[in-house]
Amino acid sequence: MKLIGTLTSPYVRKVRIVMAEKKLDYELVLDDVWGPDSQVPAHNPLGKVPCLIMDENGALFDSRVIVEYLDTLSPVGRLVPPSGRERTQTKLWEALADGAMDAAVTARLEQTMRLPAQRSQDWIDRQLNKVAATVDHMDELLGEQAFCTGVNLCLADIAVGAALSYLDFRFPDMNWRAGHDNLDRLMQKLMTRPSFTGTQFAAPK
Ligand SMILES: N[C@@H](CCC(=O)N[C@@H](CS)C(=O)NCC(=O)O)C(=O)O
Known part of the structure; x- marks a missing residue:
């Protein structure tokens, strides 16, 4: 592939x-x-x-x-539950994480692809407010659980990890960890996995 x-x-x-x-x-x-x-x-x-x-x-x-x-x-490490409530929960987490990525990427494009005179700060703020609200929501939803949907890693954790690490990469000043201890704990755990450490973001040279 x-x-x-x-x-x-x-x-x-x-x-x-x-x-x-x-x-x-x-x-x-x-x-x-x-x-x-x-x-x-x-x-x-x-x-x-x-x-x-x-x-x-x-x-x-x-x-x-x-x-x-x-x-x-491959049957190795099943990441998406086949059916039922667990599957829906996983997909809902993915929708939240992807939605945060969509808003963050939209804000980033507005900041970088438009000439300063064309750029709308209102539009950027609107997108970044969505990101902030979604980070709040995900932190609350995660609570004390080890992983997004319980005790095992699944696609939800991967999507959330990708979204939060994108914020670290492109919006470090946002400091999403502040007040979000649950997500911070999850992220620390994810960053011990070779799948995360071996796929870091890199800006083009
Ligand atoms: N919903 C899509 C989003 C993909 C996406 O927006 N990718 C961006 C890169 S971060 C892209 O290729 N943008 C090029 C364009 O919009 O022309 C997915 O989950 O794959």
Whole structure:
């Protein structure tokens, strides 16, 4: 399998962490998704990464679709419960974490892709308020539990870890740890795992 992505995308990192937890082999193909030579539109009409090129040559996109698929490829470390309430809880956590990523990425694009005269601080603040509210909500939801849905690591923890580490990478001044001891504890635990330490974000040179 080939994973087309960047080292700055939290969605790509989510997929890479899942690959590592599932012990799946793949080739990471770095692509400048914003540049004119990007190969992503040839595989994904949305022009977004992550994009997974499967061994049979079909392409999958959107990190949520990709991680569901990857979880079916190996029985190692099941990350998405097959049905019922546990599955819904896991997907709800993923929606929260991905939603925080969506808002943070939108704010970052407004800050970096627009000329200062075009930039809207109101829009940036609106997005960052969503991030802050979601971090509050996730901290409360996690409570004293070891992992998001209980005692075992699942996709929810990976999505939350990818989102929070993106905040560390792009919004260090936000200091999301302040007042969020539960999430801080979870993040410390996640950062002891090779799947997290081996997939750190990196800015392009
Ligand atoms: N919902 C998508 C979001 C993917 C996404 O927005 N990726 C960004 C990189 S962080 C991208 O490729 N943006 C390029 C563009 O929007 O043109 C997912 O979960 O995969």
